[in-house]
Amino acid sequence: MASKVVQQTEELVHPILEELSLELVDIVYEKEGPNWFLRVYIDKDGGVDIDECGQVSEKLSEKLDEFDPISEAYFLEVSSPGVERPLKKESDFEKNVGKHVYVKTYEPFDGKKEFTGDLVDFKDNYATIQFKDKTRQKEVEIPFAKIAKARLAVSFD
Structure with a gap:
């Protein structure tokens, strides 16, 4: 199920990131204790700031509400990958x-x-x-x- 959520989130977030000239680094959907977290890591040359994370979070939240790919309650977090950025591709x-x-x-x-x-x-x-x-x-x-x-x-x- 988690991989389906990640795939659907990726499809929804790509146009948003393209519009803002940002890059998708990773998407993680995981359970921590009783709570589910959908974490979207974004970046660009020179790094992203809190305003850009906020813009992506707001726009992605609207899309997730509209298409509703996640049945349980979850927390959405959009952030920079930080200094230990994953290398995926x-x-x-x-x-x-x-x-x-x-x-x-x-x-x-x-x-x-x-x-x-x-x-x-x-x-x-x-x-x-x-x-x-x-x-x-x-x-x-x-x-x-x-x-x-x-x-x-x-x-x-």
Whole structure:
């Protein structure tokens, strides 16, 4: 059911974001305790502000009321993805080459399933990550299809 809500919300929010020159980063529909939350993460170059989040929330709320894809009560939240923005699409990886990332894979690469390091390249559907293994710098190439989860990461170096 959650994936259907996400899909329908995506269809409703796209024209709104296009009109405001904003980008959809992610949609999450999840239960926390007794409450359901529909979270829509938006962004643009330079980041989004609270007014833009408010505009999208207002317009999307009207559309959700009109088309009513969600049967139970829920809270709608529209926000920026923040500094640890998820990387979902190939274009997200392409735009973030040179940035510090966290990547979790479906299967081990170089004996590991989790990598934190610099995204040094993304081409031909492979992400190249340079990471520190104890005292040595290493590189790993991970096929996009084998990435379970990825996000920008804060570096404390």
